Structure formats: structure tokens, C-alpha cells
Amino acid sequence: MPDARVEEDFGELHRAIERLELQRLRRLAEIERRRLHERDGHLSAAGWLAAVHRVPWGRARADLQTARSLASMTVTRRALIDGELSFGAVRLLVEARRAEPQAFARAEKELVRAASLHSTSELQKVVTF
Numbered sequence: 001m002p003d004a005r006v007e008e009d010f011g012e013l014h015r016a017i018e019r020l021e022l023q024r025l026r027r028l029a030e031i032e033r034r035r036l037h038e039r040d041g042h043l044s045a046a047g048w049l050a051a052v053h054r055v056p057w058g059r060a061r062a063d064l065q066t067a068r069s070l071a072s073m074t075v076t077r078r079a080l081i082d083g084e085l086s087f088g089a090v091r092l093l094v095e096a097r098r099a100e101p102q103a104f105a106r107a108e109k110e111l112v113r114a115a116s117l118h119s120t121s122e123l124q125k126v127v128t129f
Helices: 003-035 037-040 046-053 057-070 074-081 086-099 101-117 120-125
Strands: none
Touching: 003 037, 003 046, 003 057, 003 074, 037 046, 046 057, 057 074, 057 086, 074 086, 074 101, 086 101, 086 120, 101 120
């Protein structure tokens, strides 16, 4: 297979994984909303995710936080669906929203634009100020 095709295939797979990750997080938010984790005796959706799907506890909590946040981050979610943002950038935006929810709500469009133009490390500098 030519190098260009390998790179193209990789890009296609990467975009597909990010779209699947978004769907996975949407389902996780729905599991929490419906309290489906309680059927198996779990106290939280994060605990359920960690136990049933063997996700490390810290990652399970972070995934649930991201899932909750994306439900109300409409501009961010749309940019992710459209392939304009990576999940790395989305996770930084989720943290920015968690730290300053009102400021984030006012600046979401500008932050998403910055996230689409800059690397994740550059975005980290923007959201920490």
C-alpha cells in the first residue's frame, strides 16, 4: 500500500474513532440520566463503567464529566461532530467549562474557534488564563 494511502486510512480510522467516542459518551450520559447503573447495584455511572467495562476509575470519572458537559456544550459538540475538534481539545474545553461555567458559556464560540486553529498544547495556554 502506498504511503499516502496508509496516511489516508489512518485519518479515516481516527475520525471514525472520534465519532464513535462521542456516541459512547452520549450513551454513558443516558445511562446516568436513566440511572441504569443502579440495576446492578452500582452507586454511580462512573463506578458502573469502571466495574463492568474495566475502565480505570480516573478515566471513568473523566469520561462521565465529559459526557455530562457535552450535553450542554452545543457549539463544542457540533465542532466535534463536524471533525473540527479533536477529543484532546474537547477535554480541555470541558475542563475550562468546569472551572468557569459562566465565562465559558459567554466565550464558547471563540474558544471552539481557537481550538480548531491551534494545537492542544497551545489551547492549554489559552484556557488556563
